[in-house]
Amino acid sequence: MSKVYIVNKGGHDHSDAERFGDLVFLSEGSINRYAVNQIYRQFNEFLRNSSTGDYIVPTGLTFMSIVACSIFAHKHGRLNLLIYKNKKSENENPYYVERILILEGD
DSSP: OOEEEESOBOSSOOGGGGGSSEEEESOBSOOOTTOHHHHHHHHHHHHTTOOTTOEEEOOSSHHHHHHHHHHHHHHHSEEEEEEEEOOSSTTSOOEEEEEEEEOOOO
16 A cells, blocks of 8 residues: 655644555654755654655655655656645535656656
């Protein structure tokens, strides 16, 4: 089964992302926005075992999503994103939209 790597565990409900695979949180709570190297090492450990069918859910501080997506894209030559889409009406539930970028070298 695929894994869904969520950049940061906060108060958001990620249950809809379970449609795409098992949830794995790369970090939790407050993060020092200047600890980029530390975040890289931490995320790299998690993403080391990722596969081309896994996903990234961008959350938390922008730089954290940049680091996670960079590691994934470098490793797999593609980026599989799940992007949160808020409900349009009271009758609709929020959900995740899948977007896949195939990265080709020049």
